[in-house]
Amino acid sequence: MTTTTAPAAGAVAPRQHTPVRRPSLLRLTAVETRKLVDTRAGRWLLITIGLVTAAIVTLQLIYAKDADQTFLNFFVPSLLPVSVLLPVLGILSITSEWSQRTALTTYALVPRRERVVAAKLTAVSLTALASVLTSLAVAAAGTLVASATGGAGTWQLDGSLILNAAILQVTSVLMGAAFGLLLLNPPLAIVGYLLLPTLWGVLGEMVRPLRGPAGWLDTSRTMEPLFSSDALTGEQWGRIAVSLLVWMVLPLAAGLFRTLRREVS
Amino acid sequence: MITVENLTKRYGPHPAVDDVSFQCEPGTVTGFLGPNGAGKSTTMRMICGLTAPTAGRATVSGHPYRELPNPGREVGVLLDASAQHAGRTGREALTLSAYTMGLDRREVAAKLDLVGLNAVAAKRRVRAYSLGMRQRLGLAHALLGDPRVLILDEPANGLDPEGIFWMRGLLRDFADRGGTVLLSSHLLREVEAVADRLVVIGGGRIVAQGDKNELLAGGGTVVRARDVAALRRALDAAGLAAADSSEGLLVQADAETVGQAAADAGVALAELRPAGGGGLEQLFLTLTAGESTKEAVR
Numbered sequence: 001m002t003t004t005t006a007p008a009a010g011a012v013a014p015r016q017h018t019p020v021r022r023p024s025l026l027r028l029t030a031v032e033t034r035k036l037v038d039t040r041a042g043r044w045l046l047i048t049i050g051l052v053t054a055a056i057v058t059l060q061l062i063y064a065k066d067a068d069q070t071f072l073n074f075f076v077p078s079l080l081p082v083s084v085l086l087p088v089l090g091i092l093s094i095t096s097e098w099s100q101r102t103a104l105t106t107y108a109l110v111p112r113r114e115r116v117v118a119a120k121l122t123a124v125s126l127t128a129l130a131s132v133l134t135s136l137a138v139a140a141a142g143t144l145v146a147s148a149t150g151g152a153g154t155w156q157l158d159g160s161l162i163l164n165a166a167i168l169q170v171t172s173v174l175m176g177a178a179f180g181l182l183l184l185n186p187p188l189a190i191v192g193y194l195l196l197p198t199l200w201g202v203l204g205e206m207v208r209p210l211r212g213p214a215g216w217l218d219t220s221r222t223m224e225p226l227f228s229s230d231a232l233t234g235e236q237w238g239r240i241a242v243s244l245l246v247w248m249v250l251p252l253a254a255g256l257f258r259t260l261r262r263e264v265s
Numbered sequence: 266m267i268t269v270e271n272l273t274k275r276y277g278p279h280p281a282v283d284d285v286s287f288q289c290e291p292g293t294v295t296g297f298l299g300p301n302g303a304g305k306s307t308t309m310r311m312i313c314g315l316t317a318p319t320a321g322r323a324t325v326s327g328h329p330y331r332e333l334p335n336p337g338r339e340v341g342v343l344l345d346a347s348a349q350h351a352g353r354t355g356r357e358a359l360t361l362s363a364y365t366m367g368l369d370r371r372e373v374a375a376k377l378d379l380v381g382l383n384a385v386a387a388k389r390r391v392r393a394y395s396l397g398m399r400q401r402l403g404l405a406h407a408l409l410g411d412p413r414v415l416i417l418d419e420p421a422n423g424l425d426p427e428g429i430f431w432m433r434g435l436l437r438d439f440a441d442r443g444g445t446v447l448l449s450s451h452l453l454r455e456v457e458a459v460a461d462r463l464v465v466i467g468g469g470r471i472v473a474q475g476d477k478n479e480l481l482a483g484g485g486t487v488v489r490a491r492d493v494a495a496l497r498r499a500l501d502a503a504g505l506a507a508a509d510s511s512e513g514l515l516v517q518a519d520a521e522t523v524g525q526a527a528a529d530a531g532v533a534l535a536e537l538r539p540a541g542g543g544g545l546e547q548l549f550l551t552l553t554a555g556e557s558t559k560e561a562v563r
Contacts, residue, residue, distance in 0.1 A: 020334060020335040020338040020339075020367075021334060021335065021367075022334040022335050023335060023365055023366065023367060027364070027365065027367065028365065030364070031361055031364055031365050034361065034364070035361065038353055038357050038361070039350060039352035039353055040352055041352060096350070100348075100349070100350040100351060100352075101345070101347070101348035101349075102348065102349065102350050103348075104315065104344055104345060104348040105348065105349070105358075105362065105406070107314075107315060108313050108314075108315060108336065108337075108342045108344070109336060109337045109362055109365050109366065110336075110365065111314045111330060111331040111333070111336060112331070261317070263310070263315065263316045263317070264310070264315040264316070265306070265310060265315070265316070
């Protein structure tokens with residue numbers, strides 16, 4: 001026993017150290033970004049997002065008319081499936097702390113929980129922006145292949161579309177994160193996120209008096225103009241803002257309130 | 266240094282922790298004892314800012330936990346060894362925390378080595394760890410930031426006897442070098458070997474606290490002689506009250522006083538020993554017995 005305890009002795013001596021500073025938000029964001037990829041589940045979710053993008057471009061190379069094989073047409077269709085998968089990333093980033101009980105460690109090391117939440121929201125937003133870059137890169141590769149194999153291969157793409165795509169993906173991932181914060185339970189948050197807006201969309205179609213409000217509250221309808229390169233009108237921005245207030249800002253605020261007060265055990 | 270002042274936590278009308286106060290001084294190991302469900306873990310979570318107290322306050326090194334700028338560098342916390350992401354490797358779990366605290370990467374390897382998790386174990390996912398390995402990983406995690414204070418909830422759970430022996434050495438050494446240790450257990454014998462002070466909690470309230478030796482010596486001294494009548498006279502002469510017990514005479518005085526009284530009267534003793542922590546052990550048994558009947562009923 002002495003052989004194992006003797007070297008231990010020096011190593012566990014409580015040291016006197018200089019006053020320590022709290023971890024910066026940048027550091028916390030780096031930690032939260034790392035947490036997105038250091039488990040199999042997280043890594044595969046990101047790989048899936050990349051594969052879906054690549055698959056859509058490949059399918060178009062095979063089946064789309066030559067004239068339609070343009071950079072624009074490779075880029076836009078990849079946005080929708082990614083905007084469905086990204087919220088799952090946002091949800092898992094928040095809720096896995098509770099389902100895997102790592103909240104006990106995370107919030108013991110950073111008792112200012114709002115800092116951890118801010119770092120998580122930044123990390124998933126950066127991932128959403130990275131997904132837009134991936135979509136662009138894959139679309140570019142598709143365009144190169146298309147021009148080599150007889151497709152149109154035109155490169156025309158408005159800068160406003162890239163901005164729209166970035167807004168779409170970042171708000172998607174943040175809506176997911178907001179549901180995660182509010183419900184703090186992975187299956188509940190995923191089902192809630194996928195079901196509630198869809199339900200609202202269906203109701204908006206079926207129930208005549210709801211049709212008006214749905215145009216302002218159903219995110220699948222308000223966000224639709226983001227898929228085009230036309231400049232959005234003031235009213236379209238207004239509809240996006242109102243729907244995001246309901247589905248993103250409110251759950252974020254309520255979820256943050258809940259997360260800050262919740263007992264960690 | 267840990268200071269707990271009148272901590273109270275109510276869930277509805279039921280108090281889980283009721284007006285608990287105690288102090289852990291640097292250089293000591295404090296054993297936090299009580300049956301399961303007595304309020305140990307809730308108290309520890311309140312100290313660590315993870316549960317908001319209904320009333321009262323707790324400070325670590327003079328500050329409320331939530332106000333420590335980088336808590337991991339001041340306090341090592343192990344509240345539940347199973348609270349680790351099952352899909353991360355042991356090394357990755359420590360690396361994340363080391364980076365959060367702003368530590369050198371080398372600390373991770375050093376602490377893994379210290380707790381006896383070798384390179385193979387460190388690369389495995391926590392899902393595959395036994396409870397004993399998780400406890401070792403949790404200890405490595407608590408020690409990672411070279412803190413001055415350790416707060417450990419049932420750290421001996423799942424460790425084998427050799428592991429428990431090793432952990433006692435580690436904690437003793439930590440305290441001897443000026444560290445403060447608070448460790449909980451539901452087994453008196455488990456902390457008896459390492460603790461300097463004991464805080465006993467039952468039903469959310471502190472039922473006993475103080476120096477371990479004083480608490481354990483509370484039972485008095487058992488003394489036996491072939492000539493019982495002579496022994497009684499000797500004790501009477503010294504002004505010591507003696508009561509009959511199945512083991513001999515039970516005297517509320519320490520062994521030295523009793524032995525001197527017998528020697529002064531020339532009585533040969535057959536046995537002289539402390540009554541074996543009767544008071545505390547009895548108290549603890551009562552607490553635990555109540556709990557096990559509750560569990561049986563449930």
